[in-house]
Amino acid sequence: MAAPAGTGSWFPALAAGVSLLKCLFINAYHSTDFEVHRNWLAVTHSLPVSRWYHENTSEWTLDYPPLFAWFEFGLSQVGRHFDSNMLQVQNLNYASRATVLFQRLSVILTDVVFIYAVRECCRCVQEQKGSRDVLSRPSFVLAVLLLWNFGLLIVDHVHFQYNGFLFGFLLLSVAKHLQSRHLQGALLFSVLLNLKHIYLYVAPAYGVYLLRSYCFTDSRAVRWSSFSLRRLLALGSIVTAVCALSFGPFIVMGQLPQVLSRLFPFKRGLCHAYWAPNIWALYNVLDKVLGVLGVRLRLLEEAELPRASMTGGLVQEFQHSVLPSISPSITLICTLLSILPAVASIWWRPRGARGFLRCLLLCALGSFMFGWHVHEKAVLLAILPLSILAVENREDAGIFLLLSTTGHYSLFPLLFTAADLPIKVCLMLMFTVFSFTALRKLHSRGSLLRQVEVIYLLGLVVVAVACEVIFPLSPWRQRLPFLPLLATSVYCSVGVSYSFLRLYITLLRPDDKPKQP
Template sequence: MAATVAMATAGPCGGWFSALALGVTLLKGLLVPTYHSTDFEVHRNWLAITHSLPVSQWYYEATSEWTLDYPPFFAWFEFALSHVAKYFDREMLAVRNLNYASPRTVLFQRLSVIFTDLLFIYAVRECCRCVEGKKSGKDLMEKPPFILAALLLWNFGLLIVDHIHFQYNGFLSGLMLLSIARLFQKRHLEGAFIFAVLLHFKHIYLYLAPAYGVYLLRSYCFTANKPGGSVRWSSFSWLRAAALGSIVGLVSALSLGPFVALNQLPQVLSRLFPFKRGLCHAYWAPNFWALYNTADKVLSVLGLKYGLLDPEKIPKASMTSGLVRQFQHTVLPSVTPLAALACTLVAVLPSVFCLWFKPQGPRGFLRCLVLCALSAFMFGWHVHEKAILLAILPMSLLAVESAKDAGTFLILATTGHYSLFPLLFTAPELPVKILLMLLFTVYSVSSLTALFRKERPLLGRMETLYLVGLGLVGVCCELLFPLSPWASRFPFAPLLFTSAYCALGVSYAWGRLYMSVLTGPRGNRPKRA
């Protein structure tokens, strides 16, 4: 394992990068015996489906409730893993073996995440190269590449979501970061190719597509425009546009072509976009809809108390039942998928316009990308709480470049990471998640404060008080409420309060970043003292 990590991290970053990568890999190994969620069974079932059944049945198989609902490249990824899995325990590859979790199966699944994270490690190294020329501080640990590597490799969210809860976000985030690094290195076609591949691994990255499309069109297809200047159609390169289109078309053909040939494309798309799952996931992601649902719940309680609502017409526990299905709001207008899409597009458009009319190079693209991810997280339909990582990870690159962005990152990362706490609800993982969260948060604050010591404080007084309040929320929801007499009557209350409180912080970070983009100077790169 150590040799594999060393090979993946060899390069200009030096031995310190290998040490960081090896350290976090060893920690991942220690987390192998921890709790795993239903996502563990999801991926075991996908291993079985892709290994045991012909391609024509992959997107029709429904023995388990956890049907295959990722794009074809991820299905082929599971197919490749299954041919290694058979050497651990063949029984895990039987479709009929629902909820199968033998010790060898657990070991294989955990190791598969750790080994595929090598791509993430490589991508982080490439991102560090993009800021390697920046000089700040006398010590290595106060330089942007070191801080960036630590913020990404030791990211709290990735550690608990992938290596405890269980998913493959590190591998997929590696593709995203590698694509971003290639655009920073002006290797546009390579960056576009990697992003196109990523879309066919997990379609949630469609959130980022507007930023990629506008940036590549403006910075690559228009060949004669000056940085920050207006574009002229006379400088538009049809050859470059054709190259980009060919890349997207080729990747899409490789991914979807077999299912088009089988006349199964509608079935595949119906699995990828299941709109009947409802506005919110079982545990509300901390976004605008969490605040909307909370407001509706408060208004319904007040309406009943003061006789303004008919109790017979109010569904029992509706949104707070923790079930994944469609619900109607009681007082506020109910939200449809089309309404959520419209809100998302309205939220994304200003950042896209700024990317076109106020370009700031790759860092302007990166800000737009984060805003696209955050806007989709804020207003999207059936958003999972884990989707906050799509914004936190790329925001790490901005955090080591600008004091203002560093402050936004601290608010977003701290709030977004704490919102993941309810994913780990078993007692043995409580001290693990608290310790890892504290270590990451303390390091983030101390390292970024040291990096920008000549700047004004990264956080204001009210912002600091809000983040400190997360600790109080944790004590109340994790320790006090389970011991109270209300725990059995209102089991969803801690989740509701956590989602609503964290939604305030995520919304504030989104607004703060948007203000910096909308009011920032035209065509200038952010500078750090």
Template sequence: MAALSERSWSWSWMVPLVFGVTLLKCLLIPAYHSTDFEVHRNWLAITHSLPISKWYYEATSQWTLDYPPFFAWCCKCVNRRQESKEIMERPAFILAVLLLWNFGLLIVDHIHFQYNGFLFGVMLLSIARMFQERHLESALLFAILMNFKHIFLYVAPAYGIYLLRSYCFTENKLGGSIQWKSFSCSRLFALGFIVFSVFAISFGPFISMGQLSQVLARLFPFKRGLCHAYWAPNFWALYNVVDKVLSVIDVKLQLLDSAKLSKASMTGGLVQEFQHAVLPSVSPFTTLVCTLLSIMPAVLQLWLRPRGPRGFLQCLILCALGSFMFGWHVHEKAILIAILPLSLLAVENRKDAGTYFILATTGHFSLFPLLFTGPEIPIKIGLMLLFTVYSFSALRALFRKEGSLVNLPESIYLSALVPLQVICEIIYPLTAWQQRFPFVPLLLISVYCSLGVTYSWIKLYISVLMEPRSDRKMKAQ
């Protein structure tokens, strides 16, 4: 990927940009915060007050520690074109805004209260090291990242395959074609030593106390059910709503007991297991198989048709999207794992820019229900409008000579988000249905956004699989 240039940053515009982001975040301090604030505060109390042997057993509060031990301890992107300095700096500035002012990060970290900003910073730094061919540094950063938050296991296959293919195997050009030269056991040992050391430091104390199974049980609570309390906009949201429609039809036709319909509800807002009424219920193993099948084409292409760091980044994004689409108990915030890395591709070519705009718009809109009180409505709408208008206008200007970012059907789909928001936030709460069916707005947003996320995933997959092999490489500064 001919994108990450070796030219140094132009700090003249970065300083006011960073200052502006910081100021905005300070203004959000008195805003509503979710229960995650209490969750993390309780975790701090646990790790501060209790010995390490009791961290993953403490259950006095419902907010039990369920992050990996490391969390418990608590770029420039331009093509090398012969253009004016102003044009050369534009992609870098656009990328900086897409990352620093990302709407999802703003509301999730600074209103809903989490720590995704610094975690994604580590992730992007790891990606940059990969583009610089500093593979061991990249592996070290990613291993540390997974021990901060295990959700980044979503993209671990991309790291594993790329490091094995491009670092452990050395290549040589013979007769104009790239052929296998040898497999380096020393490189594999160095890579394995780094990863093993990080995990040993992280989990070692708990292994020595015989608590590994308890830690893993907290990190992977499969009893929480297929979907989060608020459905993430993925395949299972579509699956659930089809099950609901079929169950209602069966009740009308007297093929299904109405009592079973109520037991099959998945929108009560609680974290627990549910059974589908008509369609087969989904087990954790089923979601694992579906996830592996969804990422397999990207992983195989990364192994069989390596295209340098660009291919790695594409595979990483597809792994993130595949895991989001088919994973077990996926949180809606996990869409950011795909949106932020896709920002790097969005400033490179028009196709990726269009896919990014659709995914970012629908993915960010799906986060709206996280902020559900009245005072937050103008804040979330205003912030998203600013980010969406800027990203569209900036990317359209960047690729104005290559055509439009989105076609007519895509524009119609995205435009429909406006009346959907009006219905869910203004009209529906005034109706009598609000008391009897309070989950309908959540269902509408989740299902509608899942269509856009699914479309973006398919569109990106087609683009990646059809892309001709190129030996161009991105260089990171």
């Protein structure tokens, strides 16, 4: 019998090691997100609550839910002891050495939530009987895949964001469900939604799972005799209390419409300036190809085509040239249709918390594939939870290798300076080599990938050399600056789409029965 995993003396060493590595990036390049969060520190510290969601001195206005605004307010109380000038709203693009130090340390220190969540997730996986080699222990492999995740390292500690802190709540919530502590899991997820609303992507998985597997006590069939009103009221009370705490003051002030307009700015366009590797990247390229062919075949007049703003690297709305243009409502319908089979599956065939986790992954990827103005960093919402399944299941391990390698490489353009090239290459190589080596050792029967998948991943090397080495030296650099982003997004879209389909197969086929927690 396999025994529940624990964490040995190696866990503190792993956590300390990655924290020290993060400290080395304090003076590294940081993106505009650094100024975004500095401005939010200033807004929440210097202005009354009634002005937080109205202030627009900076273009980087506050657009996260209220609990995150209070999180920034709490950080500002510490930040004023480093450099009070960072907390002045008018000090746009302020980045003194003390400010950089404080903001970098704030990300590193708040990652303690993520570290604790990883520890809890490691306790939920099943150890292999008699495994003495640390690389043969699923708990150790999972800890490395999460704590040393390449995407989190570059997005949070170079590019600059607080995803580790937020993913800590998500993974801790998942761990509580794996431990059958459903009310704690619901509370943690409610808090997470009020910290960052991108996690609405996976809310359908939570809602359906808790209603079916917690409020209905009979797992075999939906019978009203097994429905627990007390459990439903308990869940409802948790969600209502957290939302009231978060949004209540703004409702009282009559500012709820203003807050919501900041949270859901649909005027930003279908795609982010740097396209996420999803279905819309493929759709945009197909439209562009059809437009060029139409002009060359004299089926279209070039003057009739819309300006090619979608390949200009700008955040704005645009019209497609040949294919129908996509509206927010269309992306919503596509997203709902893409996740419907997953949520229907855990309603009609509940298979415990790991079935819920699989549904969560599909909701995350479905929203990533078809959502409106999706950021490329959102792929981490699927990669990180998939790590848990990858250390327990052979087929999930293969999907993880494909999705993580493709999704992580799609983040390469976030770090575009010459000094960043060796950092991102070395970090990704280390993480990828460990992932392939450790997962293959855990699942020791042959290759984890099919031949076509290996060929596809080798193609990433060609894309990387072309985009990172050849293109910067070519004459096209000035004339077609968006070309590397285009090539990266389109090539990675194929891998992410393929992983999405493979995950669906594992969920829907009759003989797929994940282990009960």
